[in-house]
Amino acid sequence: MSGGRRIRVAIAGAGGIARICHMPALRAERARAEVVAAMDVDAARAAAFCAEHDVPAAYTDLDRMLEDARPDLVHICTPPFAHAAQTVACLRAGAWVLCEKPPCLSLAEYDEITAAEGPDGPYAAIVYQHRFGSGARRLAALADAGALGRPLVAQCVTAWYRDHDYYGVPWRGRWDTEGGGPTLGHGVHQMDLMLAVLGDWTEIRAMAGRLDRRVETEDVSTALVRFASGAMATVLNSVLSPREESYLRFDFTDATVELRHLYGYGDGDWTYTPAPHVPAETAAAWTAPGDEVPSSHLAQLSALLDCYERGERPPTSGPGGRQALEFVTGLYKSAFTARPVTRAELTPDDPFYHRLHGDVSGWAPSAAEAVP
Template sequence: MGNKIRAAIVGTGAIAEVGHLPALRAEADRVDVVAAVDVDQQRVTDFADRADIPGRYTSLSALLDREQPDLVHICTPPALHAEQASACLAAGAWVLLEKPPCLSLAEFDRIQAAERAGGPYASVVFQHRFGSGARHFADLLAAGELGRPLVAQCVTAWYRDHAYFDVPWRGRWETEGGGPTMGHGIHQMDLMLALLGEWTEVRAMAGRLDRDVRTEDVSTALVRFANGAMASVVNSLLSPRQESYLRFDLTDATVELTHLYGHSNDSWRYTPAPHVTDTDRIAAWRTPAANVSSSHTAQLPHLLDAMARGVRPPVSGVQARMTLELVTAIYRSAFTGEPVHRDQLGPDDPFYHRLHGDTPGWAGD
């Protein structure tokens, strides 16, 4: 690669502007944003003018051919991700893929098949893992400082009004992949998995209760983990008082995270169990060394470091796939009424290919 990484942005909507551009600007000492692409010529021109980006394209293939970027940020609707990420990887560019990463496990495996040992790799934007509060909690867990995890709650209680779904690709399996389970709660669930590890069993329900959508507008699930812990999960777009909430009950403490779209150290609360009375120990729980908010800006340096070393970046490969597996399992359990284990989600399963699993009443209506 040369002295600076040549980066490009695909899709110039809101998430590119408020998430990816600030992250790239924060790394200006090692990244140049050389081009942007959007199917709308005026939109990409306006975006590039505001961001002072020299290259403006309406074709991804033209951008890849002429600019030969080292890194591509994909910010398009989910239905385009598998094809675009695969094309970028085939062209030798590393990829930062906005969530949800794609529409199915089959598409995710297609993306992985385009990766090469030593890079390029595709990493998914799951920025909540990278806030200092989350990393501090993860370190405490790994060190056994909080005891053994037992019970968890994972709540994404958000509100999206009817007009939100007037955007043609929203609320449809073929373009968004799923409802709040796939497109909204996936952030909280990914952080839960980053902290609790491998899941083994899911039992779930889903509903289409109020919004005019083809997908669900709410889901609930019970999840069992390999370490024995159990969690309840709620994903909702029907909740007027919005909140993102994670709670972990361990043998020595309860740890809570309350926020909406991003967390800082102040978003975390540690409550010691009655038998824990060491004040120095408790104070160490509550005092991370740094205060880094969860954001694209927090995640991007880890990808750039991996590029420099030619190694797989965080939240790619197995790490990212496990989160999509959990999403798939919630749909499969909700639509079949049966518990789901990870080894059931293979190519012979219709849910591996489409998250509605061709279920009557959910698919194609």
């Protein structure tokens, strides 16, 4: 699709995530992609970023960058409240998008993004890098083939720690700028991977609390989930946990599969435990050595560039990118209404479709009313 030339890439947002995660991935893919421009509303930060990473053009205006640089692909690395409008602007300019999570602040905004895509592209993919490690791909392939039996039970834990100073950044911990708390901004990685393995959910029963951090949003949430397959899961999202861990467990009829890591995994972080009736040679085949790809922005970027070159929709765009946000919406609605929620009810007539807190009293306080 790129006609033999390198794919022209631009960066929107020159903060930490662009420096720490996106630029190293792009440097590793420099044979296929070249960064031609970067923008940030802070002119000094944009200039410093471009000088540090040898990017030829710095901008403070996205539309101007799109017009001048004409990128094929834009990495959106700005705060969440800017994602929807910037992604739509890039798509309308003909550029593909790789947008940091969370994709936007509501299902309504997400559907505006997909409406701006073309039938054959450009497409907007969301950064859910845990799907793209070789460990996750192996498990998804085994599960899809039925090699592990039926899925029965799962656990999905994001037990992280973010102190009070973390929320000193003005846009964090607010519904109108960050969109949600750890359910949306932190646990979404593990929940997306859980959904990629187990598929569609049908019912969710949840609770959320604002226990310690001085925020408008929740700082912890829990949920019980039923999937279309009949499988059931428990979910925990926390930024209050001094011993940090990301944990996923899937119990199938023939095996338990576990993943323990923190912010990224390799093949060695996965454990397969066969059921007593499974022959040893069958279990050995599940973990036969292969080419290891750690979960990372590079793993996802490489897959995205493959899709771009073939003109194919990336896995975390369209319905694939909506899946985790829809789950988060259902979790919030159940937590804030104190009742079970089904996927079918998350329609444009629902207030939670438009705002993740659904304008429920007590979950959109002013900063002064947040936890002291």
